[in-house]
Amino acid sequence: MVVAMDLNASPLPEDEEDNFENHVEQYIAPDERIESGAELARREREERIKRRKTDRGDDVHSYASRQLGDNQIYQSKPQKAYDKSKLPPGWVECTPSGQDICGMVPSKVPLGEMYYEHIPAGKRYSFKQVIHQQRVSGRKLGLVIDLTNTTRYYSTNELKKDGIKHIKIQCRGRDAVPENVAVNQFVYEVMQFLSQQKLSKKYILVHCTHGHNRTGYMIVHFLMRTQSMSVTQAIMSFAKARPPGIYKPEYIDALYAFYHEKRPDDMFCPPIPEWKRSSEFDLNGEAVPDDDDDDNSVAPLHSNQEIEAKLTNDDVLGDDIPFDQLNALRHTCYQMLKMTMPGRGPPQFPGSHPVSLNRENLQLLRQRYYYATWKADGTRYMMLITMDGCYLVDRSFNFRRVQMRFPCKGGSDVLYDKTHHFTLLDGEMVIDTLPDTQKQERRYLIYDLMAINHVSVVERPFSERWKMIEKEVLGPRNAERHNAYHSREFSYRYELEPFRVRRKDFWLLSTVTKLLRDFIPKLSHEADGLIFQGWDDPYVPKTHNGLLKWKYPEMNSVDFLFEVNADGRQSLCLFERGKKKPMDGQRVEFKDDADPSSYSGKIIECSWDKHKEVWDCMRVRTDKNAPNEINTYRKVMRSITDNITEAVLLGEINEIIRLPMYADRINNDSKAAARRR
Numbered sequence: 048m049v050v051a052m053d054l055n056a057s058p059l060p061e062d063e064e065d066n067f068e069n070h071v072e073q074y075i076a077p078d079e080r081i082e083s084g085a086e087l088a089r090r091e092r093e094e095r096i097k098r099r100k101t102d103r104g105d106d107v108h109s110y111a112s113r114q115l116g117d118n119q120i121y122q123s124k125p126q127k128a129y130d131k132s133k134l135p136p137g138w139v140e141c142t143p144s145g146q147d148i149c150g151m152v153p154s155k156v157p158l159g160e161m162y163y164e165h166i167p168a169g170k171r172y173s174f175k176q177v178i179h180q181q182r183v184s185g186r187k188l189g190l191v192i193d194l195t196n197t198t199r200y201y202s203t204n205e206l207k208k209d210g211i212k213h214i215k216i217q218c219r220g221r222d223a224v225p226e227n228v229a230v231n232q233f234v235y236e237v238m239q240f241l242s243q244q245k246l247s248k249k250y251i252l253v254h255c256t257h258g259h260n261r262t263g264y265m266i267v268h269f270l271m272r273t274q275s276m277s278v279t280q281a282i283m284s285f286a287k288a289r290p291p292g293i294y295k296p297e298y299i300d301a302l303y304a305f306y307h308e309k310r311p312d313d314m315f316c317p318p319i320p321e322w323k324r325s326s327e328f329d330l331n332g333e334a335v336p337d338d339d340d341d342d343n344s345v346a347p348l349h350s351n352q353e354i355e356a357k358l359t360n361d362d363v364l365g366d367d368i369p370f371d372q373l374n375a376l377r378h379t380c381y382q383m384l385k386m387t388m389p390g391r392g393p394p395q396f397p398g399s400h401p402v403s404l405n406r407e408n409l410q411l412l413r414q415r416y417y418y419a420t421w422k423a424d425g426t427r428y429m430m431l432i433t434m435d436g437c438y439l440v441d442r443s444f445n446f447r448r449v450q451m452r453f454p455c456k457g458g459s460d461v462l463y464d465k466t467h468h469f470t471l472l473d474g475e476m477v478i479d480t481l482p483d484t485q486k487q488e489r490r491y492l493i494y495d496l497m498a499i500n501h502v503s504v505v506e507r508p509f510s511e512r513w514k515m516i517e518k519e520v521l522g523p524r525n526a527e528r529h530n531a532y533h534s535r536e537f538s539y540r541y542e543l544e545p546f547r548v549r550r551k552d553f554w555l556l557s558t559v560t561k562l563l564r565d566f567i568p569k570l571s572h573e574a575d576g577l578i579f580q581g582w583d584d585p586y587v588p589k590t591h592n593g594l595l596k597w598k599y600p601e602m603n604s605v606d607f608l609f610e611v612n613a614d615g616r617q618s619l620c621l622f623e624r625g626k627k628k629p630m631d632g633q634r635v636e637f638k639d640d641a642d643p644s645s646y647s648g649k650i651i652e653c654s655w656d657k658h659k660e661v662w663d664c665m666r667v668r669t670d671k672n673a674p675n676e677i678n679t680y681r682k683v684m685r686s687i688t689d690n691i692t693e694a695v696l697l698g699e700i701n702e703i704i705r706l707p708m709y710a711d712r713i714n715n716d717s718k719a720a721a722r723r724r
């Protein structure tokens with residue numbers, strides 16, 4: 048039943064539970080009445096479009112109006128005088144909610160009962176109405192995600208009564224798109240909630256102030272991370288569910304920039320909705336702009352903007368993720384590496400770690416078959432690729448999300464539908480300085496693969512894992528890139544990613560001299576020695592006594608915790624089974640004139656000056672939060688005292704490669720490599 052209502056009549060007691068049904072009818076009524084005056088509505092609409100065109104110079108046949116039709120634009124009607132200054136501008140006229148999109152219902156902010164006196168009867172939209180309306184549409188709410196920047200709009204008590212969870216992700220609306228961290232939290236919360244909806248399907252109400260820009264921005268991010276969609280498709284899906292969709296051009300640009308996609312030339316931003324425009328005039332200058340308002344000002348965006356700054360290894364890459372997600376991902380990593388999570392304390396970084404070469408373990412090179420590679424000196428990260436994001440895993444076992452694309456092998460020939468999901472890699476992030484232009488490029492050098500699409504491969508020999516990096520991870524990416532170059536439909540732009548990706552090369556031991564004398568000096572990034580990698584070895588998490596590192600003698604280093612106590616006494620500390628251990632009698636010198644106390648509490652990387660018998664501070668380790676364990680220190684000291692110089696090393700290797708085991712395999716491997724070329 049639809050009841051026409053008189054908007055000038057005094058408001059009904061909407062707080063009475065019994066009358067609720069009636070109020071919903073009243074809510075429906077104005078729209079019905081507008082439909083009956085179709086002629087008038089059409090004329091008004093035409094005039095409005097004309098006005099808008101002159102005011103903004105917008106193309107009225109923008110994608111939104113083409114897709115949705117102008118009848119979606121809300122009609123404003125003469126209203127009884129009420130205090131609009133207390134309400135978010137345009138709130139009354141803005142359509143309450145949109146259609147369900149992947150289990151989420153976009154909505155304007157419900158205003159609690161304390162706002163009733165300022166809202167004309169029939170336009171009230173508190174959680175009572177929200178819950179009821181959704182129920183009438185066959186939807187039961189289980190979660191509300193509130194993106195407003197204030198708590199003044201409603202009390203969450205009403206939701207608690209109905210067992211509806213409320214999550215607040217505070218986002219400013221006026222001057223910027225929501226922070227990337229807030230986006231990560233939003234996507235995680237929605238994914239968690241939806242994954243728990245096995246038996247009874249409950250819905251999520253997502254709201255900001257008007258349910259268009261911040262809400263749309265978040266929902267589009269969710270679609271991009273969970274569905275195989277382009278940015279244009281995701282923006283259109285949202286616009287269809289909540290006409291006219293996102294109407295801030297900066298938000299639309301930010302989405303294309305975030306996902307490294309080219310914005311199609313015919314992709315226009317919808318004009319500012321009428322209710323939003325008229326609200327500016329209605330205010331008569333009385334309302335104080337709300338910090339939370341989705342206002343229309345064009346302000347600088349803080350994210351995804353390219354800033355030409357010098358790249359350093361200490362730069363923090365990517366965005367923080369929610370703590371619960373961090374725990375879940377840490378757990379998954381341990382599972383992939385076939386490790387058990389520690390019973391007590393936080394889990395440690397599980398990446399494989401080489402030991403320093405000394406005269407004793409040098410003999411391993413005679414017993415097992417090894418390959419060599421340069422020891423790239425950048426920042427160590429494992430990389431976890433999932434469908435919803437790619438995560439850099441640092442030495443503190445923290446995860447940060449970066450926007451990268453890793454298609455799987457075997458998709459269609461232009462755009463691969465599937466991307467990697469739970470593939471775990473190990474590598475070093477370096478900064479290459481191009482010799483001609485001095486331009487810097489960040490590059491992730493992958494040297495190992497531990498899991499591929501949820502399947503652990505840690506037990507397979509290194510040679511196989513290394514080949515899989517190319518075949519499964521980089522090959523499809525390069526092929527897609529190549530195909531995309533010839534395709535107009537493909538809008539992803541690999542060149543906009545935060546770093547490039549390459550597989551690290553490994554060399555036969557017979558070529559180590561060349562590696563040291565020719566290759567390393569020509570590298571466009573830092574290298575501080577060599578890594579000797581057992582060609583048949585499994586991936587061994589944490590310290591791997593068979594994985595050997597040789598550093599240029601002057602680069603052998605120890606990471607100490609430096610402290611200056613209250614009486615000015617300096618101490619260098621290490622860890623012994625996770626507990627601080629001061630190293631009595633050890634001294635450090637700093638190169639600069641800085642006050643040593645400015646280094647207090649920091650992890651400093653030091654090399655040994657054998658003439659002065661003191662440690663030289665080389666740099667502060669911002670990527671580490673703990674010093675070396677005393678065992679590592681002993682190994683480094685052994686390496687220093689053993690003093691395996693370049694000449695000693697090359698002499699040894701020359702003997703080793705003449706051993707029958709090496710001679711035969713080197714011969715076979717060289718032939719195989721020549722066949723591949």
Ligand SMILES: Nc1nc2c(ncn2[C@@H]2O[C@H](COP(=O)(O)OP(=O)(O)OP(=O)(O)O)[C@@H](O)[C@H]2O)c(=O)[nH]1
Nearest residue numbers: 401420421422423424426427475494551578596606
């Ligand atoms: N396994 C392996 N590690 C490499 C390779 N290239 C560079 N590395 C880096 O070498 C590091 C181990 O060398 P260390 O000198 O012990 O590491 P570091 O970070 O310089 O110093 P510490 O933190 O004191 O151990 C690894 O963590 C990687 O970051 C490579 O090809 N294989």
